Amino acid sequence: MPTGAEVIQFIDLNLTVVGFLFIVGFIGGLVSGFIGSGGAFVLTPGMMSLGVPGTVAVASNMCHKFPKALVGAYKRFRYGQVDIKLGLIMAASAAVGVLVGIRIQENVLAKWGQAGSNLYVSLSFVVVLIVVGGYVFYDAWRISRSGGVEQVGRLAQRLQKIHLPPMILFKTANLRISLWFTVPIGFATGMLAATIAVGGFIGVPGMIYVLGSSSLVASATELVIAFVMGLGGTVKWAMNGMVDIRLTLIILAGSLLGVQLGAIGTTYVKDHMIKIVMGTIMLIVAFSRGLAIPAYLKDLQLITVSAATVKLLNQFSFVTMCIALLTGAVIILGSMWRAKRAEQIEEEASEYA
Amino acid sequence: MAYIKNAIDRFDRMMATITFAEAGERERALDLLYDRPDQANDKQIESGIKKREEIRAGLREGKPKKKSLWGKTLGYGLIAAGLYGTIFWQEDLVMKYFTRGGWYAALPIATVFIFSLAHGSFANYLWSALGIEATRKKTAVRPEKARPVERKRPRPGLRA
DSSP, rough: OHHHHOOOOOOOOOOOHHHHHHHHHHHHHHHHHHHHOOOOHHHHHHHHHOOHHHHHHHHHHHHHHHHHHHHHHHHHHHHTOOOHHHHHHHHHHHHHHHHHHHHHHHHHHHHHHHHHHHHHHHHHHHHHHHHHHHHHHHHHHHHHTSSOBOOOOHHHHHHHOOOOOEEEETTTTTEEEEHHHHHHHHHHHHHHHHSSOHHHHHHHIIIIIOOOOOOOHHHHHHHHHHHHHHHHHHHHHHHHOOOOHHHHHHHHHHHHHHHHHHHHHHHTTTHHHHHHHHHHHHHHHHHHHHHHHHHHHTTTTSSOOOOOHHHHHHHOOOOOOHHHHHHHHHHHHHHOOOOOOOHHHHHHHOOOO | HHHHHHHHHHHHHHHHHHHHHHOHHHHHHHHHHHHHOOOOHHHHHHHHHHHHHHHHHHHHHHHHOOOHHHHHHHHHHHHHHHHHHHHHHTHHHHHHHSSOOOGGGGGHHHHHHHHHHHHHHHHHHHHHHHTOOOOOOOOOOOOOOOOOOSSOOOOOOOOO
């Protein structure tokens, strides 16, 4: 079987490429450490825009994802935010979801070609991100108006009351629920990861609204799931020789700095801030993917659009995705700065009291 | 040492003077500034100074010294830089073996684990040395469960 080195041309590195990957890695890590997912949806198309073949971009991205998730999960575990049992149980069903998601992708590709596959991915982005992201954002806005205290949702309360063995107690998440309610969330997380490369956009809201976990624990536990999925996916890609270790290590250099900063940030902000960042990013990315849809409809000959318009839309789409990450980073760093200043003023005031 | 202690005491008195002046306690501020004898005030001031010394001592004990943090940052930074330098110095050889597939898949996986340990530790100590650490206030917050609605009418009881 031909290996990656024989059939794939790996790109030459220059200062621009290194700088771009480091910065995107840092911001992706920052967002990931804060909300439990993020960065992947910009890194893969970002690498492809530098000339990296698609499979190498996905493989190298995944190879950096699992150590970043490990470091982030460890840091937040020390803050008491990670429910390892919940993470591992959901990772088991997520692994099945990934396999099913890949199989669906292969079927769509075989039936409708590359354009059909791209359209499927983009539509999944738009639908999931608008529905889930919109609800997350609305919920965060509602909480911030009512005094900033999270409450267990009605759906989660009802599900927690249903006695369907085996019932599992998740100590850190402070909830007791049937194992069967964790399975569809984990499965959907894996499927979404295989489809759009970011499973956390289902996993984190699922843990919050379906299981009844807090935003802090949900976003921290998601890092455990990301680690397991990332490691499994990396083994698969590396066995085919698709991992460009140079790209992986450059992104890792930035993301390990960012993920720890993001993890620290979660201890400074109110819980609903995680939802605000997540909802904001999801809605902007949904808009970005919406801009890319006309190109795929044109390739499937469903609409007529000029090549220049398609090129412009694709460029806007990529820039919008970068804006999504930047917006998340600005909100996170801004909130941390304000909270840190307030804490310093409080400490100074108590010292001289 | 005595000179340093006197300088710190004097600084504390100046800060206490400013605090009393800002609070509108003019006479006490002047007592402090000109070192006028006032036993009642002196006790209060001394206890304030003592409290601030205890706070400072506590802070010093609680946090690792800045020097050791920077030392560790530099140490892990050098290790991480050395690892990166090695990979990119032998770029062609690395790419030849790391993309062979099959059992050679262990190479990129082991490499990222090693880099995560070294660079992750560097990043951890760097943020700590820069004073960016988790706040002591809270970690995980459990969401509140909605309380049941209060009964407006009292429950009917038996008449004795």
